[in-house]
Amino acid sequence: MxxxxxxxxxxxxxxxxxxxxxxxxxxxxxxxxxxxxxxxxxxxxxxxxxxxxxxxxxxxxxxxxxxxxxxxxxxxxxxxxxxxxxxxxxxxxxxxxxxxxxxxxxxxxxxxxxxxxPATFDYDGLSVGVLAGGEHRRSAAIRSAIHEALQRGVITAEVTGEAPSGVALVGGGPGDPELITVRGRRLLARADVVVADRLAPQDLLAELGPHVEVIDAAKIPYGRAMAQDAINQVLVDRARAGKFVVRLKGGDPFVFARGYEEVIACADAGIPVTVVPGVTSAIAVPALAGVPVTHRGLTHEFVVVSGHVAPGHPESLVNWNALAQMSGTIVLLMAVERIELFAKALLDGGRPADTPVLVVQHGSTVAQRTLRATLGDAPEKIREDGIRPPAIIVIGAVAAFAS
Structure with a gap:
């Protein structure tokens, strides 16, 4: 044989x-x-x-x-x-x-x-196997290529099961299209409608077929924005019309992305929702810049903080004095516009001025750029370098690891 x-x-x-x-x-x-x-x-x-x-x-x-x-x-x-x-x-x-x-x-x-x-994989009820004359590396490579093509919708397959329905809330990851989950990419390839945030990986939208309706949710920080109620209504209306809707978000849909508000809106309307977690930029972006948010012997804690509300604002839920007293890592999201206020709150609370800071703009994309600073001079350096959203700010000893 x-x-x-x-x-x-x-x-x-x-x-x-x-x-x-x-x-x-x-x-x-x-x-x-x-x-x-x-x-x-x-x-x-x-x-x-x-x-x-x-x-x-x-x-x-x-x-x-x-x-x-x-x-x-x-x-x-x-x-x-x-x-x-x-x-x-x-x-x-x-x-x-x-x-x-x-x-x-x-x-x-x-x-x-x-x-x-054979080199095998399962996809939507299919079992696919590849033999390549005993060349295991070749069969594995072909298997992986077919699998990726199915996930991306480059090739399609008839499935015996029911077509997906309702809404899928998909985390697209920090920006690099390869960092979306396998399940997220598979559901995206089967979408009839995609409602996408500005921070969702745009390369993924370019791969969609011409029959797919793409709706820009226009969630631009501090600029024009599609009201959340309007986004919720679009999800419900398209799903009720029999369309399979993918709500594509940057990062993870439940990390400062208002994803659960959309789950509640769909549930109240009787629309089934599938939640697909994503790779959150709060951890992935520092990692890609050479910084672990935790490191053994250096920190036993990290906190992810939303910077959309300033310290002292009546709607702020953050205890900035407690943050300043912790010795671990602080990851600030959406904080560039108010960095002076956040740095002052931490310094006033007792965080040392020489605490290392790393700023990463457009993390995981070809436009990624980094800035190294300290808590004392970070606001000045961020302004001098023209850093703009989206950017992640890492504060703590681990920020000194930045390559």
């Missing part, structure tokens, strides 16, 4: 015995999918990785025997995987499987087995 003439087939393994010989990284990769398909998995290995041992302890569908493979271990098996680091043992497993007419994968020499494992 050669991989070129392999017959691609799907096995229904639920409740059927599968023997995996070897407890290394190959077994570690194969076990989750076997268990997900309901197989009765028997792992036989001289030693197992901690991950394999943890899987066996946590899942009753796995039986782990720490010993050598012995003749007869394939009794009652429907499928076998020879995944040891000993070629002679793998050959013996394959030979016994051949005699018993059990399909067997050899992880070390694919062409010597009676079965070949």
């Amino acid at each position: 050669t991989a070129e003439n392999a017959y691609l087939v799907g096995l229904r393994l639920s409740g059927r015995k599968v023997v995996v010989v070897g407890g290394g990284t190959v077994a570690q990769r194969r076990l989750p999918l076997l268990i997900a398909n309901g197989a009765d998995v028997h792992v036989i290995a001289r030693a197992a990785t901690p991950a394999v041992e943890a899987l066996a302890q946590a899942d009753p569908g796995i039986t782990l025997a720490l010993r050598d493979f012995e003749p007869g271990d394939l009794d009652g098996a429907w499928y076998a995987i020879a995944a040891t680091d000993d070629g002679a043992v793998n050959a013996a497993i394959s030979d016994e499987a051949q005699q018993r007419r059990i399909f067997c994968v050899r992880a070390d020499i694919a062409r010597e087995g009676s079965a070949v494992t």
Whole structure:
């Protein structure tokens, strides 16, 4: 048998015995999918990785025997995987499987087995597998390309299940289109209507088909804005018209993005809502600039603060004196316009003037730029450098790590 003439087939393994010989990284990769398909998995290995041992302890569908493979271990098996680091043992497993007419994968020499494992993924009820003549890297690369094309809507697939309905509240991440979640990108590719914030990744909108209605929510800081009530009404009206609506937001929809107000509005109107969390700029943007918001031995806390209301304002819910007294990291969002007021509040509360500060504008995008300062001179430097929203301001010892 050669991989070129392999017959691609799907096995229904639920409740059927599968023997995996070897407890290394190959077994570690194969076990989750076997268990997900309901197989009765028997792992036989001289030693197992901690991950394999943890899987066996946590899942009753796995039986782990720490010993050598012995003749007869394939009794009652429907499928076998020879995944040891000993070629002679793998050959013996394959030979016994051949005699018993059990399909067997050899992880070390694919062409010597009676079965070949394809590179696979699941998408909207589809199971897609790729074989590339035994070239595992090529099959994995093609698999990934097809998966991404489906997620982006470059290619489409008929699905047997119902089309999505209602509203999906999707966090688009900090700006780089590759930082949206897999689920978010998949739902976006199936949208009839997209209601997008200014900070949502614009490259994702460029990928939408011409049939998709794109509505600009115009949530521009301190400029023109589409009233929140109007946004809520658009979501409800389009969904009631039978359209699948994706509300695309920058970052995470529940981090100072008023996402839950939209959930409530849809729920009150009887519209089902799917929430897809996003990568929040409060953590991702500092990380991409070389700054962890926490670092062992340096800080045990970080706080994310909205700067849309000034200290002392009647609507402010922030205890600035308490913030000033903490020793950890402060991440300010929407704070550029009022940075002088925030810096003064922290300094007056006792935060040292030499506390490191990092400012990142247009984080994660090709336009990203950074500014290093201290709490004492940050307002002056921000004005001198012409920093404008959107920008993240990180205050604390970790800001000194900026590359």
